[in-house]
Amino acid sequence: MELEATVLAGEHVRLEPLTHDHHDGLCEAIRDGELWNLQVTLVPHPRDVRAFVDDALAARHAGTQLAYATIDLATGRIAGSTRFMAINLPNRRLEIGFTFLGRTWQRTAVNTEAKLLMLTHAFETLxxxxxxxxxxxxxRASRAAITRLGATHEGILSRHMIMRDGWIRDTAVYSITNLDWPDAKNDLTTRVQQPRAAD
Incomplete structure (x- = not known):
């Protein structure tokens, strides 16, 4: 099975496979909140977005990742990016990560529905x-958001990554399995239908 670069669309958001056509809008989203200054995540500086897209396209070609531009349907603007990564089709597992949103879209239905679309695609199509x-x-914000998706905290990977500032990061690991998915889907669907669903 190959992972196709498929557009995923809902009522609030459309996820388009990331290309250089998204460059300028992605830079604008990153500037909304100066996301590159966040110490607890990895967001490229606007001057590095071209290389960020190049790396994403190379990973897609290698079959290990599939990055998306997150499009806010209400405005047509690019809100950020997210991706399937660590894709392991023989063992039927993958990671959703490298997610970031401009400040305007944080804690809105945009991220909640994006995760609903990705999880639905992962479990029901793939x-x-x-x-x-x-x-x-x-x-803490990311960990709370992941928990609200219905994910289970499985533990900590100690001294797992070296961040840009040299900090040696401990990484929290969460999962949703196909057995968890029906309940998680029902909850996420309800939250997306609320006027302002928290991510």
Whole structure:
């Protein structure tokens, strides 16, 4: 099975496979909140977005990642980016990560529905058994958002990554399995239908 670069669309958001056509809009989203200054995540500086897209396209060609531009349907603007990564089709598992949103779209239905679309695609189209989420243990907002997706905290990977500032990061690991998915889907669908669903 190959992972196709498929557009995923809902009522609030459309996920388009990332290309250089998204460059300028992605830079604008990153400037909204100066996301590159966040210490607990990895967001490229606007001057590095071209290389960021190049790397994403290379990973897609290698079959290990599939990056998306996150499009806010209400405005037509690019809100950020997210991706399938660590794709392991023989063992039917993958990770959803490298997610960032401009400040305007944080804690809105945009991220909630994006995750609903990606999880639905992972479990119901690709037949995954497991979807993982990894984040810096210091990133309380990210950890809370992952928990709200219905993911289970499985533990900490100690001294797992070296961040740009030299900090040696401990990584929190979460998962949703195909057995968890029906309940998680019902909850996420309800939250997306609320006027302002928290991510």
């Amino acid at each position: 037949g995954m058994n497991r979807v993982e989420f990894l984040t810096d243990v210091r990133n």
